[in-house]
Amino acid sequence: MINIKFENLGPISSGEIELAPLTVICGRNNVGKTYVSHTIACCLEKSSIIVELLNSLRNSELGPDNDIVKHFGNTKYDCEKIIPDVKKIAQQRSRTLATKGLNDYFNIGGSLFKNLNIEITYKFELKNEIFSREISEIFESGSSVYKFQKPKNSFIFNITHIGVSQENDTSTYLFLFVILINIVNELFPTTTVITSERTGIALFYKALDTAMSDLGHEVSTKIRTTNRESIKHLTSSISDSFNFSTAIKDNINQIRQGENKKNALSDLFDDEMKQLLETISGGHFIESSNEISFKPKNGNTIIPMSATSSSVKSIYLIENFIKYISDDRSLVVIDEPELNLHLDNQIQMARVITKLVNSGVKVVITTHSDHLLRELNTLMMLSSNAIPSDEKLDIIEEFKIPAGCIINPEHVKAFVISAQERKLFPAEVNEYGINLDLFNREILKNNRRLREITGILSNYLSEKSDQE
Structure with missing residues (x-):
């Protein structure tokens, strides 16, 4: 891949x-x-790939013919002609990552990646992957609604205007954007990172929300009462206070969203998987009323996340991914x-x-x-x-x-x-x-050290016993 x-x-x-x-x-x-x-x-990371593709194709003649959509309500678009550009841009991701992408992802300035050289090869047969898949998508633009369909074993997207509005002011590049989203979604997985900081996040996420709320109130007050330089200093201070990597921010958001989770369960969260996860955690999570809680298997007590063991906090985001996000x-x-x-x-x-x-x-x-x-x-x-x-x-x-x-x-x-x-x-x-x-x-080294010290101690205790 x-x-x-x-x-x-x-x-x-x-x-x-x-x-x-x-x-x-x-x-x-x-x-x-x-x-x-x-x-x-x-x-x-799919969104940045799509943005780079759009920027690359913006001045090209590769977008769908908007006039046909406007006058006749539907059109066809052959996505085969943009496949070379998709592949080219995907391969060029290495340049973006080396210059900016990783600094943004890890949310750090300075020169940590200044000498980075990186070469990325996406190992997929682009034409075969896109050609063989069926795609169906509904897209809304203002009062207009469009249906995008691509049958199996075809490169042709059929774009049909199915909305109420008779007037169509939808940009050609919005059509291209939808097509690119579908292509990229077919080629690249939806990626989730579960960080080693997850235990601390599960413990402190409410405190982070409170701190953000307090700082927001302070900014609001400063805007009304102080000069621009003070506001600039305060916003810089806020940025420094919450200087987390993208992955950690995502983990914080996943736990926040878990409080009011209404998603359908993933097919991968079957009885066998549920049993494995309950064996590890020793119970199950309850997500309701703006609170994530835990109920141990053998008991009726419901424990707030902040009061659970470190192992329970550690497993929550893994279970959350499997339960609500994961698919093939x-x-x-x-x-x-x-x-x-x-x-x-x-x-x-x-x-x-x-x-x-x-x-x-x-x-x-x-x-x-x-x-x-x-x-x-x-x-x-x-x-x-x-x-x-x-x-x-x-x-x-x-x-x-x-x-x-x-x-x-x-x-x-x-x-x-x-x-x-x-x-x-x-x-x-x-x-x-x-x-x-x-x-x-390491294990052999530790065992050898343990045997040697055990032998010395055993001999000493034996000699001491004989003397007594």
Whole structure:
């Protein structure tokens, strides 16, 4: 779907990453995992791609013929003629990201990305993807309503005026905008980032809202009573106070929206997924009356989000994504899915991740958890036809592994960021799963140290006992 090659991305000197249905990024603290995972999300941010396409095509002759729509109520538009431009602009995203996009996404000034070189390759057959899909969209412009339809195995959009108004002052480029939205929606996933700051966001989002309200009131008062320079200083202070990255702002908004959630449930939130999530959280969330609360499985107490455990706060946005946002055209980036989870629940989280992947969601994770990765490896090994089916069934039943969580190793790519070399490298993934050398070395070192100290202490206590 996408390949990103880069130099000087934050602390990482170089690397190349290609997305798979499940992409795993590992590394020590402060090596740049979040820079990589959030850059992936930034590369797939659809609204900026559409804006760049519109700006590029603004002076071209590629828009639909507005006169035909005006006089005859409908027209046809062959989108094949803009496909080369779509592909060209998508490939040129690297230039925008290098100069401005990542600074805006991370909401930072200065020179962090000034030496960044990035090359993005979108790996899709544009013509085949668009040609094969059916598209239907209703678009309103003022009092006019239009229906956009593209049948399967065709490049032709049929645009029909179905509104009340007899007069049509709709711009040609609004038609082009709708067509581009549909094309980009078909080609690029809807991307959600769930940050490692999610626990703090779940705890403090109401305090943030209160602070914003207080500052808004202060600005309103200043506008009436003070000079322009004071107002400028105050608005600058507000900007500095809420200087969050795009992903964190999105997480705050997702929790705010969760208070009055009326969305239909996703088809991916089936009974099996619901059971996995309830096992991790130990209950279920209640979203109503401007409050997100939690009800433990064995009890009648309803707990406000601010008073829940860190593990419950950590799981909320992941469940919210699965419950309301996810579909088979989604991509989710989860920073440290194991956050605040005990070892048994890290196993359940690995199963949530693979079930999502098997449902068509593209998943990118960053992780420090060898326990979560070992469960991923278990789920990959169980996909092997080398294991006799009766033995496989016995394992699945003994360890209560949902069949929908078993994943093919071909659907997984893993990457490690080396702290010493400051480079991102691919990790081997085979029928046994992901190569865990990064974790195994640390575990062996710790075990060796533990054995040595245990031996010394044991000898000392034995000698002391003999002397007594």
